[in-house]
Amino acid sequence: MAKGRRSKSKTTNTEHEKYMAAREALNLIKDGMIVGLGSGTTTNIFIEELGKKITEEELSIFGVPTSFESRILAIKNGIPIVSLDQCDVIDIAVDGADEVERKSLNLIKGGGGCHTMEKIVDYYAEEFVVIVDSSKVVDMLGNKTPVPLEVLPSAYSFVLKELLRRDAAPSIRMAERKRGPVITDNGNIIIDVFMDLKEPEKMEMELNTIPGVVENGIFTKVNKVIVGHKNKVEILQKE
Ligand SMILES: O=C[C@H](O)[C@H](O)[C@H](O)COP(=O)(O)O
Known part of the structure; x- marks a missing residue:
C-alpha cells in the first residue's frame, strides 16, 4: 500500500516537472511563428498549453507536427497545422527527449518511435528547444536507454x-x-x-x-534544453 502511494507521487512529480518545462517553452513562442510540434508526453502538455495561448491571445501561429499523435492533438487544441512543404521556415521546434547528456546536450530520442519526422522538423527549425523532466538528464548518454x-x-x-x-x-x-x-x-x-x-x-x-x-535517434544539434524541477526550471546551454 505504502509502496503504491510512493510510486503515484513520483508520477505526479514527474508530470509537474514536465508541465514546468512546457510552460517555460511557451514564453519563447511569439505571434506569427511557425512552430515545430514534437511528440511524446512532455510535448503533449506543450501542445495543449499552446492551444490555450493561441485562443486566449488570438495569435496567428501554425504548427508543424512530427507524428500522427501530435497532429491530432494540435487539431483538437485549435492549432492550425501546416505540412513541411507549406512553410518556408520553421521558426522554432519544441520537442521532448528520452535522455539528455548534461554537458554536450546530445540526446537520445525515439522512445515513441517518432524520431525520423522529429529530426526533420527539429533540425530544419531556426531554433530547436528541448523540454524534459529532471529524470531525463544524464552524465553519459546511452547507459540506460538504447x-x-x-x-x-x-x-x-x-x-x-x-x-x-x-x-x-x-x-x-x-x-x-x-x-x-x-x-x-x-x-x-x-x-x-x-x-x-x-x-x-x-x-x-x-x-x-x-x-x-x-x-x-541520436540528436546532436540542440540549441537549448529546459529542465523542469519541482519549483523552478533549469536552462541548459552547450558548454
Ligand atoms: O519518439 C518519441 C519522442 O522522441 C519523444 O520526444 C521522447 O520519447 C520523449 O517522450 P516523453 O516526453 O513522453 O518522455
Whole structure:
C-alpha cells in the first residue's frame, strides 16, 4: 500500500516537472511563428498549453507536427497545422527527449518511435528547444536507454547482422497490444540498439550509412534544453 502511494507521487512529480518545462517553452513562442510540434508526453502538455495561448491571445501561429499523435492533438487544441512543404521556415521546434547528456546536450530520442519526422522538423527549425523532466538528464548518454533506429521492414535481417558485426546489442521493438513489431507512422520497424556512444556525432552520421536504416535517434544539434524541477526550471546551454 505504502509502496503504491510512493510510486503515484513520483508520477505526479514527474508530470509537474514536465508541465514546468512546457510552460517555460511557451514564453519563447511569439505571434506569427511557425512552430515545430514534437511528440511524446512532455510535448503533449506543450501542445495543449499552446492551444490555450493561441485562443486566449488570438495569435496567428501554425504548427508543424512530427507524428500522427501530435497532429491530432494540435487539431483538437485549435492549432492550425501546416505540412513541411507549406512553410518556408520553421521558426522554432519544441520537442521532448528520452535522455539528455548534461554537458554536450546530445540526446537520445525515439522512445515513441517518432524520431525520423522529429529530426526533420527539429533540425530544419531556426531554433530547436528541448523540454524534459529532471529524470531525463544524464552524465553519459546511452547507459540506460538504447538508440532507436527506424528501419525498412524488408532490410531488418541484414541491419541486425551489420549491427552485431559492430559489437552493438540490437533488438526489434515489439508491439504490446498487437502481435509482431511496432510499426512507425512511416510504415517501418524500430530496432533498439545498445552501443558505445562515446562519440555521438560520429555515431549519428555512421548509423545512417547502414543500408535499410531510415534515421537514428541520436540528436546532436540542440540549441537549448529546459529542465523542469519541482519549483523552478533549469536552462541548459552547450558548454
Ligand atoms: O519518439 C518519441 C519522442 O522522441 C519523444 O520526444 C521522447 O520519447 C520523449 O517522450 P516523453 O516526453 O513522453 O518522455
